[in-house]
Amino acid sequence: MKKLILGTAALALSAGMALAQDVVRLATEGAYPPYNFINDAGDVDGFERDLGDELCKRAELNCTWVTNDWDSIIPNLVSGNYDAILAGMSISPERQEVVAFTQPYTPPSLSAYAALSDDVDLENSVISAQTGTIQANHVVDTGATLLEYPTSDECVDAVRNGEAEAVLADKDVLVPIVNEGDLVFVGEDTALSNGIGMAFRKSDPELKDKFDAAVQSMKDDGTLNELIIKWMGEDSPRW
Incomplete structure (x- = not known):
C-alpha cells in the first residue's frame, strides 16, 4: 500500500x-x-x-x-x-x-504534390515525404512508392536530384518553394489534416x-x- x-x-x-x-x-x-x-x-x-x-x-x-x-x-x-x-x-x-x-x-489545410514537371504519374511514382507525417502515411495508402526523409528540405531535394518524382507536403510549405520556379504543383490537393x-x-x-x-x-x-x-x-x- x-x-x-x-x-x-x-x-x-x-x-x-x-x-x-x-x-x-x-x-x-x-x-x-x-x-x-x-x-x-x-x-x-x-x-x-x-x-x-x-x-x-x-x-x-x-x-x-x-x-x-x-x-x-x-x-x-x-x-x-x-x-x-x-x-x-x-x-x-x-x-x-x-x-x-x-x-x-x-x-485544416491542404497537402499538395510538387514535381519538376506536370506530367508525373503520381500513382506509379516514387514520392518523397517527411518521416512520421500524415503525408507519408497517405503515400503508402495510394500505392505509390514512398521515399522518406527526416526533413521537408530533404524531401524537396530528392525531387530536384531525381531520387523522387514528386514530393507530398503541406501546401503552405510548398508554396514558397514552387514560387522559386523550378517545381510545379501536380495532381489534386488533398485534405489530410484536422x-x-x-x-x-x-x-x-x-x-x-x-x-x-x-x-x-x-x-x-x-x-x-x-x-x-x-x-x-x-x-x-x-x-
Missing part, C-alpha cells in the same frame, strides 16, 4: 511539474518553414515562434525555445525533455493516443488548458488570422 501511495503522489507531482517550474520549454523542429525555422542569427523563427511567444504572453508564462529532430519530438516530450510542442504537428487519432492536443491553431495544434503530455492538463484558452483568445480578437496571413499568405485557410 505504501508503494501505491508513493506512486500516486509521484504521478500527481509529475502532472504539475510544468506549471511549477519557472520556465515552460517549447519544442519545435526548426526546419519546417514558414511554420518554424532557424534564422541567420541562429534563433527559432517563423509562424510558430510568433504564435508561441504571444500565447506565452497571454497565458502569463515564462517560456523558452528548444529544437528537436522531428522523428523523436513526441518521445522526448513524453520523456520530459520539454513541456510542449509547436512544430506544424497535425492532430491525428494516432498521436492523440500518446499526447494531448489543444484546439487547432490553424484550420488542423495543427500544440501537443502536451497527458499528465499536464492544466498547462494544456492555459494554452488552449490563449489560442481561443487569439481566434476571438483576430490576431491569429493576422499571423496566418503574415506567414502563410492571403490564400492560406484561416479562422
Whole structure:
C-alpha cells in the first residue's frame, strides 16, 4: 500500500511539474518553414515562434525555445525533455493516443504534390515525404512508392536530384518553394489534416488548458488570422 501511495503522489507531482517550474520549454523542429525555422542569427523563427511567444504572453508564462529532430519530438516530450510542442504537428487519432492536443491553431489545410514537371504519374511514382507525417502515411495508402526523409528540405531535394518524382507536403510549405520556379504543383490537393495544434503530455492538463484558452483568445480578437496571413499568405485557410 505504501508503494501505491508513493506512486500516486509521484504521478500527481509529475502532472504539475510544468506549471511549477519557472520556465515552460517549447519544442519545435526548426526546419519546417514558414511554420518554424532557424534564422541567420541562429534563433527559432517563423509562424510558430510568433504564435508561441504571444500565447506565452497571454497565458502569463515564462517560456523558452528548444529544437528537436522531428522523428523523436513526441518521445522526448513524453520523456520530459520539454513541456510542449509547436512544430506544424497535425492532430491525428494516432498521436492523440500518446499526447494531448489543444484546439487547432490553424484550420485544416491542404497537402499538395510538387514535381519538376506536370506530367508525373503520381500513382506509379516514387514520392518523397517527411518521416512520421500524415503525408507519408497517405503515400503508402495510394500505392505509390514512398521515399522518406527526416526533413521537408530533404524531401524537396530528392525531387530536384531525381531520387523522387514528386514530393507530398503541406501546401503552405510548398508554396514558397514552387514560387522559386523550378517545381510545379501536380495532381489534386488533398485534405489530410484536422488542423495543427500544440501537443502536451497527458499528465499536464492544466498547462494544456492555459494554452488552449490563449489560442481561443487569439481566434476571438483576430490576431491569429493576422499571423496566418503574415506567414502563410492571403490564400492560406484561416479562422
